[in-house]
Amino acid sequence: MKAFTGTWQLIKLALRRDRIKLPAWIIINSSLVAVSIPAIKDAFPTLEDQITYAATVANSVVSRMFEGAVDGPSIGSIISTELFVFMAVLMAFMSTLAVVRHTRQNEETGSGELISSTAVGRYASLTAALAVAIGANIVTGLLIFIALAQSPDLSTQGALGFGVALASVGIAFAGIAALAAQVAESSRGANSLAGTTIGIAYIFRAIGDGFGSVDNTSLGVESMWVSWLSPIGWGQQVFPFTRENWWIFWIFAGFILAITGVVFMVLKRRDVGLGLVPSRKGPARGAKWLLNPFGISWRLQRGVLYGWTIGFVVYGALIGGVAKEFEELIAENEMMQEFIGSANATAEFSDLLFSGFYIYVGAIAVGYVAQALLKMRSEEVKGHLENVASTAVGRMRWMVSHIVWIVLGAALIMFTAGVATGTVHALVSDAGWNEPLRIGLIGLAQLPPILAIAGAIALVYGLRSSWSTIFAWGSFVGVLVITQLGALLRFPQWVMNISPFGHMSNYPVEPLARTPIVVMLIFALVTIVLGLVAFRNRDIETT
Amino acid sequence: MSNTSIIEVKKLVKKFGQFAALDGLDLSVKPGEVHGFLGPNGSGKSTTIRVLLGILRKTSGQATVLGQDPWNDAVELHRRLAYVPGEVGLWPNLTGGELIDLLCTLRGGTIDTKRRDQLTERFQLDVRKKFGTYSKGNRQKVALVAALASDVELYIMDEPTSGLDPLMESVFQETIMELKGRGKTILLSSHILAEVEKLCDRVTIIREGRTVESGTLAELRHLHRTTIKAEIENSPAGLKKLKGIHELKVDGKNIEFEVDSKDLDGALEQLAKLNVRALMSHPPTLEELFLRHYDEAPARDKKAVD
Numbered sequence: 001m002k003a004f005t006g007t008w009q010l011i012k013l014a015l016r017r018d019r020i021k022l023p024a025w026i027i028i029n030s031s032l033v034a035v036s037i038p039a040i041k042d043a044f045p046t047l048e049d050q051i052t053y054a055a056t057v058a059n060s061v062v063s064r065m066f067e068g069a070v071d072g073p074s075i076g077s078i079i080s081t082e083l084f085v086f087m088a089v090l091m092a093f094m095s096t097l098a099v100v101r102h103t104r105q106n107e108e109t110g111s112g113e114l115i116s117s118t119a120v121g122r123y124a125s126l127t128a129a130l131a132v133a134i135g136a137n138i139v140t141g142l143l144i145f146i147a148l149a150q151s152p153d154l155s156t157q158g159a160l161g162f163g164v165a166l167a168s169v170g171i172a173f174a175g176i177a178a179l180a181a182q183v184a185e186s187s188r189g190a191n192s193l194a195g196t197t198i199g200i201a202y203i204f205r206a207i208g209d210g211f212g213s214v215d216n217t218s219l220g221v222e223s224m225w226v227s228w229l230s231p232i233g234w235g236q237q238v239f240p241f242t243r244e245n246w247w248i249f250w251i252f253a254g255f256i257l258a259i260t261g262v263v264f265m266v267l268k269r270r271d272v273g274l275g276l277v278p279s280r281k282g283p284a285r286g287a288k289w290l291l292n293p294f295g296i297s298w299r300l301q302r303g304v305l306y307g308w309t310i311g312f313v314v315y316g317a318l319i320g321g322v323a324k325e326f327e328e329l330i331a332e333n334e335m336m337q338e339f340i341g342s343a344n345a346t347a348e349f350s351d352l353l354f355s356g357f358y359i360y361v362g363a364i365a366v367g368y369v370a371q372a373l374l375k376m377r378s379e380e381v382k383g384h385l386e387n388v389a390s391t392a393v394g395r396m397r398w399m400v401s402h403i404v405w406i407v408l409g410a411a412l413i414m415f416t417a418g419v420a421t422g423t424v425h426a427l428v429s430d431a432g433w434n435e436p437l438r439i440g441l442i443g444l445a446q447l448p449p450i451l452a453i454a455g456a457i458a459l460v461y462g463l464r465s466s467w468s469t470i471f472a473w474g475s476f477v478g479v480l481v482i483t484q485l486g487a488l489l490r491f492p493q494w495v496m497n498i499s500p501f502g503h504m505s506n507y508p509v510e511p512l513a514r515t516p517i518v519v520m521l522i523f524a525l526v527t528i529v530l531g532l533v534a535f536r537n538r539d540i541e542t543t
Numbered sequence: 544m545s546n547t548s549i550i551e552v553k554k555l556v557k558k559f560g561q562f563a564a565l566d567g568l569d570l571s572v573k574p575g576e577v578h579g580f581l582g583p584n585g586s587g588k589s590t591t592i593r594v595l596l597g598i599l600r601k602t603s604g605q606a607t608v609l610g611q612d613p614w615n616d617a618v619e620l621h622r623r624l625a626y627v628p629g630e631v632g633l634w635p636n637l638t639g640g641e642l643i644d645l646l647c648t649l650r651g652g653t654i655d656t657k658r659r660d661q662l663t664e665r666f667q668l669d670v671r672k673k674f675g676t677y678s679k680g681n682r683q684k685v686a687l688v689a690a691l692a693s694d695v696e697l698y699i700m701d702e703p704t705s706g707l708d709p710l711m712e713s714v715f716q717e718t719i720m721e722l723k724g725r726g727k728t729i730l731l732s733s734h735i736l737a738e739v740e741k742l743c744d745r746v747t748i749i750r751e752g753r754t755v756e757s758g759t760l761a762e763l764r765h766l767h768r769t770t771i772k773a774e775i776e777n778s779p780a781g782l783k784k785l786k787g788i789h790e791l792k793v794d795g796k797n798i799e800f801e802v803d804s805k806d807l808d809g810a811l812e813q814l815a816k817l818n819v820r821a822l823m824s825h826p827p828t829l830e831e832l833f834l835r836h837y838d839e840a841p842a843r844d845k846k847a848v849d
Contacts, residue, residue, distance in 0.1 A: 185675075186635070281671040282637070286644030296645065300634070383632025387686075390596045390626040391649035394618045540598045542589075 006120030010128035014102045022136050025094040030143035032090070032481075033083060037151050039489045040078055053078055054219040061322045062356060065210040066484070068236055069221035075153040076241025080162070086484060088232045089202060091140065091170035095133045096177035096194035102129035103178065105187035107272060116272050126178060126267055130260065133174035141167030154241060161240025168252040169235040173198060175259035176231075182266040188378075192307060199311055203318065204230035210322050231255070293393050297401040300375055305409045308368045309416055312361070316417030316443075319357050320424025323350050327429065350431070351508045354421065354442050359501050361417055362446030363483040365410055369454040370472035372406045376461060377468050380541050389540055396532045403458060403528060410450050418443030438508075445507045448520035449500035453479065455527030462531030465541050547610070549574050549697055549728045550595065555604035557590055557752075564590045566752035567604070572730055572745075577723055579739040579746035580732040583837045587752040588732045589629060592701050595730075596626060609697060622651040625690035629701040629732075631682045635675025639668055639685045646689035659692040665714050679706035691718055698722065698729045704738065716742060736829045748836050755836050760829065767827040767835075768801035771810070776818035785813055796820075 015022075044050045050073035057063040057070040064070075070081045103126055106112035112125065145163030149156050173194070180193040208227025215222055227233035231252075238248050289295050327349055376399065379385045388398055421443075422436035453475050461468035482491065482499040496502050500520055505513035550572035557565040565587045572578040582588050593599040595608050597617035606613055611620045633642050643663070647654045663670055666684045674685065683706050690698060704712050712735075719729060719742050733739055739746060740760065747757040756763055768789060779798050782788055787806025792799045802810045814822075 280673075282641070282673055284638065284640035284670045286641040286648070290641065291645055291648040293649070299637075383628070383630065384634060386593075386598055386628060387626075387631075387633060387646065388649060389598055389617075390621060390628075391646060392618050392621040392651035393649050537600070539600055540593075542593060542598065 003121040003123040004127055006118070006124040007127045007131070010102075010115070010120065010124050011131050014128055014132045018098065018101075018132065022094075022098065022132070026136060026140045026143065029087065029090050029094065029140050030147060032485075033087060033144045034147040036083055036485070036489060037079065037147065037154075040082060041075060041151075041153065042490070043488060044075070044078055047073060050074060050078060051219065057081060058214050058219055058221050061210050061325050062353060064212065064221060065206040065318075065322060066360060068205070069209045069212055069223050069227075071220045071239050071242045072217070073219055074241065075151075076155070076158055077239075079148075079154070080236070080239055080241060082485075082488060084162070084166070084236050085202070085205060085232060087144075087166055088169040088235050089198060091137060091166050092173035092198045092201070092232070093195075094136060094140070095170045095174035096180070096198065097191065098133045098136060099129045099174050099177035100181050100187050100190045100194065102132060104181040104184065104190045108187050113272060123264060123267065126181075126263065130174055130178060133177075134171050137167040137170035137174070140170070158241035158244070161238055161244065161246065164249065165235040165238040165240060168249065168256075169231050172231040172234075172252060172255055172259075175256050175263065178263045179259060179266070182263060182270065192303075196307065196311075198232075201230040201232045203314065205233040205236060207318065208233055210318075211325070293388070293398055293401040294404070296388070297398075297405055300379070301372055301402065301405045301409065304368070304372050304375065305405070305412070308365075308409070308413050312365070312413040312417040313420045315361065315364075316420030317424045319354070319361075319417075320421040320439075321428060323353055323421070323425050324428040350425070350429075354439055355506050355509050357421075358418070358442050358446055359504075360483060361443065362414065362450055362501055363479045363499075365413055365446070365450050366453050366476045366479050368413060369406055369410055369450060370457060370476045372409060373402070373454060373457045373461065374469060374472050376402050377465050380465050383542065385540055386542055395536050395540075399458075399462070399532055399535055403454075406454060407451060410454065411444060411447055414443035414446055414450070415440045416443075442508055445512060446501070446504070448517045448524070449504060451524040452500045452520040452527075455524035455531070458531035459527040459534065460531075462534035462538070464538070547574070548572060548607075549609060550578075550730060551605070551607045552591070552595070553605040555591070555594065555606055556602045557587075557594055557599060558602045563602075564752055565594070565601075565604075568749060568752055569754045569757070570747050570749075571757070572728060574728055575723070575726050576744040577719060577729045577731060577742045579743035580730055580749070581734075581739065581746055581833060582749040586749050588749065589701055590752075591749070592626075592699055592730075592732065595699065596621075623695050624697040624699060625650060625693040625695045627683075627686045627690045627698075627700040627703040629703075629705065631686040633674050633682070633685065636673055638671055638673050639663075639677065639681070639688075640670030642674060642685050643670065643689045643692065646686075647693050650693050650695065652693055652695075655692060655694060658694075659688065662688045662691050662718070665718070666711060680708060680711065683707060684711070687715065691722070696728060698727060700729065701732045702734065703731070704733065704735060712738070736833065740829050748833065750836055756832075763832055764826050765804050767832060768803055769807060769824055769826055770799070770801050771814070772797070772799045772823040773814060773817075773819055774798075774821040775814075776820065777816070779817060781813050781816065782810070785809055 044053055054070050054073040054077065057067065068081045068085045071077045106115065106125065115125065116122075141163035143163075144166060145160050148154050148159035148162055151159075176197050177190070177194040180197070181187075181190045184190040184193050204226050208223040208225070208230070209221065211226070212221045212223040214220070223233070223237065227237065234248050234251050238245050290299060385398070389395060418440035419436045422431075422439035425431050425439065426433055426435040457468060457472045457475060460471040479499050479501065482496060483501060486496050486499075503516045503520075505511065505516070548571050550570060552568060552570040555565050555568040555570075556563060568587065568591060570580070570591065580588055580591070590599065594601050594606055595613050597613040597620070600614055608620055609623050613620060637645070640663075643659060644654055647659070666688055668681060668684045668688060672681075674682065677685065683703065687703055690700070704715050707715060716738065719731070722729060731739070731743065743760070745757070745759050746763065748755050756766075774796050775798060776796065779791070779793055782798070782800065783791060785806070786809065787803035788810060789801045789803075790799075
């Protein structure tokens with residue numbers, strides 16, 4: 001057991017370092033569930049309301065993809081559908097960020113080397129990281145259980161199942177992150193790898209639910225097998241208030257044991273500080289395109305952009321595929337036809353669908369601008385900026401060289417997502433080959449609010465580098481929560497108004513409204529310019 | 544040698560919140576000289592250099608580099624200087640060769656490929672390896688080669704040789720002498736005293752954000768005490784009363800004391816009366832000079848020589 005010596009000290013060290021971060025995650029995650037319970041009860045007070053809800057979700061591919069499969073009319077079922085997937089993603093991120101922080105990031109900064117030289121075992125660091133992540137998940141799961149158990153509408157057993165299922169998803173991703181931390185050589189690489197896995201798990205679950213079959217009550221959904229490839233899918237399939245599929249916890253147990261076993265085996269074989277893939281030699285000369293500020297920023301930004309582009313193309317293609325099913329469903333359903341017809345006589349079903357989808361896609365794209373803009377902060381903290389700023393590159397030029405790529409990048413991912421949707425839609429329906437361009441433009445129409453948020457982040461970064469991380473990710477989570485849960489939780493209008501997405505017209509169902517676009521673009525431009533000026537006038541953060 | 548300074552810093556103050564990292568610092572670097580910039584850890588050397596580079600903004604005082612304002616004219620100024628940081632932070636996934644080309648180009652010049660290849664050869668740097676896989680010394684070489692390959696007027700180096708092996712250290716010294724021969728100006732912050740003694744025309748010693756000494760090494764020595772050891776027959780009592788004698792130690796016939804340079808005459812006169820059998824004297828070593836400042840209480844004797 002010598003390999004585990006020092007684990008307890010390292011756990012204490014990790015808790016000390018995370019004294020703000022982890023409690024914040026735990027409180028936010030558990031209180032999101034706590035505040036949603038009364039909101040859901042308010043929204044669906046009678047059985048009739050609950051039946052309408054179940055019928056709507058079961059028959060809407062969009063709802064199934066974004067929220068999840070539904071299982072009958074009850075408060076418990078609605079809570080599962082509305083909250084589980086969203087919460088599972090948050091729990092997964094809480095875990096992966098914590099595990100990478102206490103493993104690969106330590107090795108990268110060199111503190112891992114110093115720690116390894118003291119009387120701690122080879123496995124201590126990883127074990128401590130996993131213990132902290134598992135602990136955080138258990139505490140969050142417990143708080144969520146307590147919050148749910150207070151409600152008279154929900155069984156204690158179901159409440160416990162819900163909490164345990166969420167914690168299980170979180171712990172499963174802690175294991176995945178531990179593996180990512182062994183494979184990748186940088187903490188950034190490990191985080192993107194783990195984040196990508198969360199994305200894939202989400203998409204598998206979305207495909208499984210979206211293409212699942214409605215059961216004979218037409219109030220429930222049987223997900224397709226693809227759901228079972230995703231840890232988020234497993235957690236969701238527990239349905240703690242209805243089907244009570246407790247046996248799924250055995251899958252979790254097996255998965256977590258297996259992945260930790262693999263991780264420890266890898267750890268035993270590899271050198272501290274290195275990854276599994278050895279570093280190769282590179283060019284002896286700088287390529288011509290690289291040798292200017294825009295070249296470096298492209299080199300630094302392209303990885304993030306490639307990742308998001310691939311993700312958005314897959315996501316966009318998925319939307320295109322689902323649209324066809326949705327149209328068929330509506331064609332069969334007279335009630336829905338009437339509903340949509342009365343809302344807006346001229347709108348085509350698919351337009352309504354796409355405009356709804358692309359608000360979500362736009363909100364998710366805020367994650368891209370946040371991540372890409374924060375690259376500037378990491379360049380500063382790592383001392384790379386100091387080297388560039390001491391050459392003949394002006395500071396404003398340096399910042400502009402990043403922002404230009406990010407603005408183009410945001411346009412690119414929104415447009416390609418749309419083109420992917422349009423291409424698939426054109427392939428599976430008789431929409432015609434105008435479709436890729438048409439939906440590409442629907443994607444681009446979401447650009448002004450994305451840029452408005454990007455401008456605000458740039459301004460905060462210009463004012464003070466250390467504020468930008470929390471502001472950027474806070475904006476992303478804020479926009480996601482408002483878009484995903486705002487209507488359900490009945491946020492007051494002023495809260496809804498914070499998100500710029502709510503101010504856009506519902507293109508293409510409605511024509512593009514010029515005012516909000518102009519206002520947002522001016523806002524973006526002004527905040528970026530102010531950010532540049534502020535950045536020019538502050539100290540560069542040095543180590 | 545013209546009189547206009549390459550670097551002129553007067554009463555420079557830089558505060559971080561309440562804490563004054565620089566508290567009225569003076570520094571003057573003349574054209575064509577290698578100027579040693581010394582001080583204990585945390586005394587403000589790197590902060591000064593970062594103000595001179597326009598990375599940090601001064602709180603008050605005056606700072607001019609090559610006749611320009613380092614904050615407002617940063618870009619113009621940076622075309623004319625090259626900087627080697629003490630801790631080289633560069634992108635781990637770029638190779639040494641890419642980074643050298645990059646930094647040279649960003650300084651605004653074209654790459655002198657011949658000089659670059661010569662330098663990488665002399666410093667024995669494998670330019671095809673990625674920066675992240677270099678050792679500390681090799682990382683330092685990347686920044687050094689990139690700076691030395693740039694044809695500029697001023698080189699600012701913040702502990703440039705930390706991590707270099709003795710062989711590379713001597714290559715470094717050669718290249719600095721070459722630059723000096725070509726009339727370049729160099730500001731060199733270093734803890735390696737032999738290096739400073741060998742390379743520097745003048746030095747400035749700072750402490751807690753203030754300049755405590757500045758001048759040529761000869762001038763600095765002149766300000767300080769000479770150590771004298773002697774073997775004598777007579778009693779050394781007469782020495783004790785003499786002006787400028789310090790730290791007198793008597794061990795039988797052996798005595799040792801320090802004497803202020805200006806009082807050397809009197810001390811030798813007195814010594815001659817004591818029946819000297821053996822005599823040894825040496826001027827203050829650079830090390831003694833520095834150690835006095837490094838562990839002394841905060842700058843109370845603020846002397847400056849111009």
